[in-house]
Amino acid sequence: MNKEAFKEKLFKEVYENHWLKLYLHLLKMVDDEDDAKDIVQEVFTNLWNNFDNIGINTSYSAYLYSSVRNRAINYLAHKKVIVDHEKYQEGQAQNQYFNSPDVFLIEKELANQINSEIDNLPPKMAEIFRKSRLENKSYKEIAEELEIAENTVKKQVSRALRLMREKFLHIKYYLFFL
Structure with missing residues (x-):
């Protein structure tokens, strides 16, 4: 079996064994099905694209959960910035009315x-x-x-x-x- 075939087989196995678990774990954190699917997909895309360069010192499971957690933190921080900005914009619109x-x-x-x-x-x-x-x-x-x-x-x-x-x-x- 050549290196590329081995990579595909290993990736497929990791994907099939972990995708649903990661998705359900992430869904509890982000509370949005589509965003949870997107984040898990990004983690697996990153794993595929960097498969040869990633030095996984622990298990694939630990690496994937860590990656999902980090992306969830970034997602939630970004979402908070968006919500805060929307609240600010609403406040500005109200201030324009009340300052007329x-x-x-x-x-x-x-x-x-x-x-x-x-x-x-x-x-x-x-x-x-x-x-x-x-x-x-x-x-x-x-x-x-x-x-x-x-x-x-x-x-x-x-x-x-x-x-x-x-x-x-x-x-x-x-x-x-x-």
């Missing part, structure tokens, strides 16, 4: 309307609401600062939110269709 002059004007007008409605609340309720929502103070902190019951703070914030919701119900529908 129209959106700034809408936000400014909405902020003015909210401040105006807060000013229209009863004075004590407005003060409590500002401390809760604008200064991010807890009910307990507000109660101690104003020397009132924590439950009173809770009720005042709840009433203020209900009144604000009623005033801005139309804006919710407007923003939905924007």
Whole structure:
């Protein structure tokens, strides 16, 4: 048997004994059937092309599993770069929308309307609401600062939110269709 025939016979034996095992092993790592098949095929193509030059110090099985693992790591790293880039592009597209002059004007007008409605609340309720929502103070902190019951703070914030919701119900529908 000549060298080329021996190479073909050995390669065929290695391929038949390991392809399915490598594929199933790789499928667990990359979770995509087509990509797993492609990677295993690349490993065997590389083995065939470099059959005479590869110095396998262990078994073919260890060499193949190591090759598949390394290619899977490269594949997953590349896939992560692609996903991160897509997320970045989506973020850029959203930023372009949210950074448009129209959106700034809408936000400014909405902020003015909210401040105006807060000013229209009863004075004590407005003060409590500002401390809760604008200064991010807890009910307990507000109660101690104003020397009132924590439950009173809770009720005042709840009433203020209900009144604000009623005033801005139309804006919710407007923003939905924007």
